[in-house]
Amino acid sequence: MVERLSELDRDEALDDLPDWDWDEGRDAISRRFVFADFSEAFGFMTRVALLAEKADHHPEWSNVWNRVDIVLTTHDAGGLSARDIAMAEAIDALVE
Numbered sequence: 001m002v003e004r005l006s007e008l009d010r011d012e013a014l015d016d017l018p019d020w021d022w023d024e025g026r027d028a029i030s031r032r033f034v035f036a037d038f039s040e041a042f043g044f045m046t047r048v049a050l051l052a053e054k055a056d057h058h059p060e061w062s063n064v065w066n067r068v069d070i071v072l073t074t075h076d077a078g079g080l081s082a083r084d085i086a087m088a089e090a091i092d093a094l095v096e
C-alpha cells in the first residue's frame with residue numbers, strides 16, 4: 001500500500017517538478033500541456049496512456065483540441081504519493 005507523501009517529501013519532490021502545480025485542497029499536482037494541434041495532443045495522450053497502464057497508475061485528465069490538462073493524485077492513498085511523482089517525471093520525459 002502506497003502512502004501519502006509527508007510535507008517535507010512533497011516539497012522536495014516538487015522542487016524537481018517546476019512545471020507542476022500543487023493543489024492543496026486535493027493534495028494533487030497538475031500541469032497543462034499545449035501542442036500544435038489535436039493530432040499532437042492525442043499522440044501525447046496515447047503515450048501517457050501506455051505509461052499509465054504499465055505503471056497501473058492513471059491520470060485524471062481532459063483534452064480540448066490542442067490542450068491536455070493532467071491531474072495526478074493517488075486515490076488509494078487519499079493524496080499525493082511517490083507514484084504521482086514517478087508518473088509526473090515520466091510524463092515530463094515525453095515532452096523534453
Ligand SMILES: C[C@H](O)[C@H](O)[C@H]1CNC2=NC(N)=NC(=O)C2=N1
Pocket residue numbers: 056057058059060072073074075076077
Ligand atoms: C486496483 C488498482 O491497482 C488501483 O485502483 C490503482 C489503479 N490506478 C490508480 N491511479 C491513481 N491515480 N490512483 C490510484 O490509487 C490507482 N490505483
